[in-house]
Amino acid sequence: MSPRAAWRLESLGFAEVYDYGPSRADWMAWGLPREGSSANTPTIGEVARRDVATCALTDTVGDARDRARAAGSDVCAVVTCGRVVLGLLRGKQLESDPEAMVEQVMRPGPTTYHLDSRAREAAERMGDRGVSALLVTSPDGVLVGVLHREDAERAADGVAEP
């Protein structure tokens, strides 16, 4: 939509036209200033913790477990060198054979949330599914952090009863 708008503006005589390709979702994802009737609704980007433990496919489960513990978390994200999410290790996987390779035990293709998703919706879905933590990515799929259910619920409660 915005490329067409940019070309249309140029055809109308505007000399210097730019298309913010990543668009509103990207702006909101990074918690930048916004306005409108929903502007005060907390997003995941505002409550996600950035200090998520990560590992590579070829790391050992023992290494991944150590990193998760050091981060005070019970999850470890499996990522590429560019931090694109490939998989996830939760409690059960982190307690498996410490000499095994991460790739052998990880949960591939985990559900992720975008930073601009609403904290309230995430809290409800995590509650429905009994999930305590979910990975959070930017609109282009790069790992940004981890969302803990208690953080999402706290943010949701904060706007439930003004």
Added chain:
Amino acid sequence: MPKTIDRDEVRRLLEDGAQLVDVLPREEYEEEHIAGAINVPLKELDAETTASLRKDAPVIVYCYDLQ
């Protein structure tokens, strides 16, 4: 030819006085938009609806998602 830019370039251009145009439908704009943006829905984009914009200053357009 319009140039595609990222978030950092948007912020820099806004600091330098660029104009920001949200081309989403009005209801979506009213629900949420980037601070300081004006709304001219794509379907209404013409000489009349853009008359308030300066043609000698940069204009940045955006919609909702990667598209």
